[in-house]
Structure formats: C-alpha cells, structure tokens
Amino acid sequence: MSETPATTRLPDESCTRLSVAPMMERTDRYYRYFARLLAPDMLLYTEMVNANAIVRGDPNRWLEYHDSEHPVALQLGGNEPAKLAAAAKVAEQFGYDEINLNVGCPSDRVRSGAFGACLMGDAPLVADCVAAMSDAVSLPITVKNRIGIDDGEVCNDSYEFLAQFVETVSQGGCEMFIVHARKAVLGGLSPKQNRSIPPIRYEVVAQLAREFPHLRIVVNGAVRDSECVAERLEEVAGVMIGRQAYKEPYWLAELNRQFLNPDYELPERPDVVAAMADYAAEVVQGRVRLHHVTRHMAGLYAGVAGARAWRRKLAALGSVDELAALAATPIERLNG
Ligand SMILES: Cc1cc2nc3c(=O)[nH]c(=O)nc-3n(C[C@H](O)[C@H](O)[C@H](O)COP(=O)(O)O)c2cc1C
Helix, strand or coil: CCCCCCCCCCCCHHHHCEEECCCCCCCCHHHHHHHHHHCCCCEEEEEEEEHHHHHCCCHHHHHCCCHHHCCEEEEEECCCHHHHHHHHHHHHHHCCCEEEEEECCCCHHHHHCCCHHHHHHCHHHHHHHHHHHHHHCCCCEEEEEEEEEECCCCEECCHHHHHHHHHHHHHCCCCEEEEEEEEEECCCCCCCHHHCCCCCCHHHHHHHHHHCCCCEEEEECCCCCHHHHHHHHCCCCEEEECHHHHHCCHHHHHHHHHHHCCCCCCCCHHHHHHHHHHHHHHHCCCCCCHHHHHHHHCCCCCCCCCHHHHHHHHHCCCCHHHHHHHHCCCHHHCCC
C-alpha cells in the first residue's frame, strides 16, 4: 500500500499490519504475554511510560518483558528531546522493536505536563523529539496522534492541519504514524469521553495515506469487527485495535489467521489458560499477585456459553494450582 523508501528502519509492512494499542492499566506485560499466546504475529504496544520514569526511576520496573512478546513497541510519553533520547537508548538496550511517541492522550494530567495530544499544536517540537530519538538509537521511531485538537478556543481539526503536522514530524525522521481517527477535545471531555464523543473520521486518515504514500499510515479507533479491519486495510497500511482487543481477546487469534497467517491454527482456549498457568507459576512470586496476571483473561470466553461463570471463577482464584485446575475444567461444567 505505501511506498516505503529503501532506507527505511521500519520492518516489512506485514509486521505492522495489525497491532494492539497501548492502553494504560491494560497492556502491561501480563496482558501482552496472554495476547501473544493468541496472536503470534501481531505487533504489541506497551502502556505509555513517561520518559522520566525510565531516566530517573527504575527502568527494570517499567521495561522488563518476556522474550515471547516480540515484536513489541514501547510507547513513551514526554516532550523533552534529550530526555526522550535517553529513555529510547535504555529501551533499545532492553531489546524493544520500536519506540512510539504519545501525541494522542488528552488527559489533563498528561496535558499539564504538556505532552500527549496537546503536542499536536507544536509539530516542530515533536519533530525535534523524533529526531533526537532517531539519532540516539537505530530503532524505528513512530508517532501516535489524533486527527486534530480542539481546546474550546482554537479548533485545529482541518485536514490541512493534520497534513502539516505529519509533514513536519516526518522531517524529524518519523516514517510511521498511527492515527486515532478522532480529534482530541482538550479540557471539557474526560479521556474516556474523548474515546467516544468526537466522531470517527476514517476518511481523513485514508486521505493522509493517499497523499503521503512514502509514509506508513496506521489507523486506530472504534475497530470492533473483522469487516471493519478488512475495509480499513483497503485504505491504509495497518490497523491498531484497542478496547476490543481487551474485551474479546480471542478475536485476536481469528484476526491473526484472517489477516496475517492463513496457516495459523487457532489455539484452544483451555490450552491458552494452561499456558497462562505455567507463566503465572514463573512470575507470581513476592511482588506480583496472581490477580495481576489473571485479570486480563476475563474476556477469553466472551461470546461463548459459560462466559459469566468463567469470569466468576477466574476472579475467585486463590492460587496458580487453581488456575491450572480451571484450565482442565470444561467450560460447560463451570456452572456447577
Ligand atoms: C484504558 C485505556 C488506556 C489507554 N491508554 C493509552 C496510552 O497509554 N497511550 C495511548 O496512546 N493511548 C491510550 N489509550 C487509547 C488507545 O490506545 C486507543 O487509541 C483508543 O482506545 C481508541 O482505539 P479503540 O477504539 O480501538 O479502543 C487508552 C485507551 C484505553 C481504553
């Protein structure tokens, strides 16, 4: 779809065709391990990590992950080129496959730190951030942004505003933009409202992909079924999925087969649970509680008879052995 230049740092287009979105308190390493069991070929993003936490804090706490999570992209939050570059260097040492800069989060907390979506109003600064990270590491540096921003006084939601942003930031060395196809309303709406109230405008992202064929444009926002994925892939190089990937994780396995690898054999859900029990036995010690691992599995049986009993049993688990026993119990027997 896009005309990737020969010198690109980006992996082959098939590697970024489908991805799971960065989501705070959702896409932690435990969720990503689980998602990887379901979708071996999909690109996974971390939660947003503030560059400060890596540079000044304990990088192990924020950056450790399991080898099986590859390909995995770290999303950074920040607006200081030098600090982002330092954080990107640490991330490269940890083996991440991509660094993504958050230019889409509308929360007041992020906004008061002057990063996230409000950075769309300062494209030259975003270009500097990208350039500093690009100089510091050899990984691809990507940006996740909205189609525009509206702070109640100034509404920058024209296609021209978006195109100018992308043009400027690409000059800093960004070759892939993940565009949440809604504007961000800064002030006024909560982050949650900002994910549903501003209307979805896929056509704007499609136009961007047409007019910037040398860039890789990935669309995000409100993609909830395979038909929508297929339609979006007619328009852009990739689709990033957020909430539905969490609500109905088994869909990721189906997507992996339909869009990434037709030979992929869908896993049986009980085998996935058994693999999670093995994983939990490794990680659940001291600091990590079993619930931190299992809470991400609540949607595994979404849409299947017995889903409610599954969620109840999962929430009541007291030990890894009980999780292993749950894996071995047929779903139709859970009600008893
Ligand atoms: C609980 C939650 C946390 C999120 N955290 C982040 C984040 O850390 N960084 C980010 O860029 N977007 C974040 N988002 C936004 C998603 O990445 C995505 O852009 C948004 O949910 C729209 O996609 P969807 O309709 O497929 O969910 C978050 C969304 C949710 C629901």
